[in-house]
Amino acid sequence: MNNIVYLLVQLLVILLVAPFVNGLIKKVKALSQKRKGASVFQMYFDLYKLVKKKTVVSNVSSWIFHVTPYIVFATAMAAALLVPVSTKILPPQIPGDFIMVVSILALGRFFLMIAALDTASTFGGMGSSREAMISALIEPSILISMFTVALISRSTSLPQIMETVQKVGIPLAHPVYIMVGLALLIIILAETCRIPVDDPATHLELTMVHEAMILEYSGRHLALLEYGAAVKQLVFMTLFVNILIPQDQLIGVIGLGALILSLLIYLLKVILLALVMGIIEVNTVKLKLFSIPNLAALSFILAFLGVLQFLILGGKHV
């Protein structure tokens, strides 16, 4: 029973909120440009429109091209199930930890990269090679930063980690978590293809990373890829907010009321983070492609400093 409720809550929350986050970030950018901008719910309409549209597939492509959208979406959803949105409803056991989250997402990314090569179009290969470079650089820092919190809570399981940080109070007041938080923020920007790493709004194929890989997709395939990217983005944001701003301990009780309250708080935290991401995007510009390693290195160093601080200061009572 508990498992089914957990699955339902995870699926519903992630699926419903993911497109809204994109709309919110776009709204922040629009407001900075003195535009009204599209409604924050625009992406729902876009997805609906894409699903209705005909899917055009190049006749030189193979089965990889066809299955990739489903794999990308499925892996994103699978990862979403491993990252609890609320600690008020946890199943007795989730098979899988954050290492699995990273691996599952890597599987989706792998298929996306080979699908981009599959059509042999001009830009797909460029997108793939850049994506491979960026992900190879950013994945170590995801693991290191997550290992830091795993060391503190003595478990790599995400529900366990989230339970532990409930007892910390205000994690962001502690240097270990500050380091991890900054590293995670850079990771989120890189993983979700946002400025300064990639520009989701650009029309210039030569500069694209993620967009270049999905250029050949249309209709419902494109809808799945876009949705998958939005879900992945929310997974990373959930990771960030539930580890660094855990406020579930404020609601002492367990039950439906507490669950709804904690979900509302979760939503508020996600909105806050989306606004911060929007503001970062407004104030930065796209880095030179060859400067991205510097950004990834910065993220890695921050995560590593987190580990060192844990080793020196100890993390038991933080």
Added chain:
Amino acid sequence: MTSNLKGNLESKFALKVFSGKEFSETAFPLATNQVNINSQTTLASDKDNSQHVSFSDHDDKFWQEQDNVYYLEAPLAKVKEICCYIQELGCPLVLMFANDERNFQAGYAVYYVFAVREEGMLVVIKTKADPESMEIPSISNHLHAASGYEREIQDLFGLVPIGHPDAKRLVFHGNWPQGVYPLRKDFAVGQKPDFAQEKIRFQEVVGEGVYEIPVGPVHAGIIEPGHFRFSVAGEPIINLEAQLYYVHKGIEKLAEGQSLEKCLFIAERISGDETFANSLAYCQAIEKIAGTKVPARAAYTRVLFAELERLTSHLGDLGGICLDAGYGFANFQFQMMRGWAYSVADELCGMRFLRSVNKLGGVRKDFVSGKEAKLIELLLNIRSELEDTVNIVKSNSMFIDRVENTGILEPKIAVDLNAVGPGGRASGIRYDVRKAFPYAAYPNLNFKVPEHNNGDINCRMNTKIEESFEAIDLMIQAIEGMPVGKVCEPIAEVKPYRFAFGLTEAPRGENIHWVMTGENNTLYRYKIRTPSFCNWPALCHAVKGNIVPDFPLINKSFNLSYAGNDL
């Protein structure tokens, strides 16, 4: 240097240098009616003949004003030597074109135009191509700037440049048949040649890991068509070849035989965002031929419009650079100011793209009267917003990091390719048509030409920022200093086979038009060279060694016109 050059050319090559007046008489004997000169006579011996010609005062005045253009005719065999000599003196080849002069001379003429920029003088060398072999000696190996012109002449006239390092087709693609040359007089306007199928050959770069990226001709975003062929090793670009001319419209051919008034409309439509610069260059050339002095009020009005066009163009470019770097906020700031500038244009003439403002002999009506205070207010408003925005943009270190040392156009290459406008000025070329060949009311106004040396995107951007401020100041000066009076002096009938240059500084740089009149107030030949023609090869050099994702940014910092290049 002028006297030096003249003297040297006379002594060294036994050629006589003279002004367009004598040239017109000798080179176009039919034109200077009554005088019967054997067209085969060499120019050096024509001294006596020219004294027999009686010119009206009107004509004398015309040629006096053309005094800064020196024409000389050289035999085909000596052209290369002379061109190299002039180039060594530091005078760049700014234009080269051919003309079908079989009507009054045997064969085709090729004109080489050099600019002595310090003196504000043009030196034109005319030679006659051999009508039998249809060959001209190529000078591209010595003057790199000639390469594009020679290929253009080959496509349009069928004159083969012998010894050209890469004489592949330029204007026409594989679907235009060989052997059809539209600018020859016997090619009728509207004639549709058969569809040919020929593969376009690109320069091949081979080596381990080297591959080609074909981009275009259809691009994302609202831009004109052009194909770019990158040869890359990973991300760094080894070579870039641009295949343009997808929007070749045959403008030069269309203009031939049209009335002078009608051709003004053609000139306005050469390139949408350089409407005024092109129509002004055309008007200036015709006014020179007709000997019309433009009223002072019209000259000031022209400055106002020309600078307004520069401002809108530069603001659009600056916004584009920011957009391509992912700096959305700054882009929208610049686009907003561009919108304001367009509303100034709307306020002035009811037309945002400045068409139907110029008229032969002046401007169409008094656009400014009664609006002075409002215009100055609008301009000052743009100025203060621009100052704020520029401060924000320049203090964004991430953005500066992006544009600094990216897309460097080496000064040496800029000189060799005759890069013009902000693209050239950012690479250390100190040249602005408004200073070197002053026109309209520019001699009476104060402005500075930006000086930059590094040749990267940052320099081009700063050049455009500074020029935008100068443009606003010039407009305010022009409005405040505008004398009263009429705005148009009707032009008299023009004599046939007269020719003149019209030079303007378009937003993208030096813009040269050469006009030769035909009978009954028509055009015989209209050669247009917009700044984009010079700067496209410069762009291809500037991207070398940069990485692929930086290309859009470099491209935008030049922001060249496809329509203005393809004609």
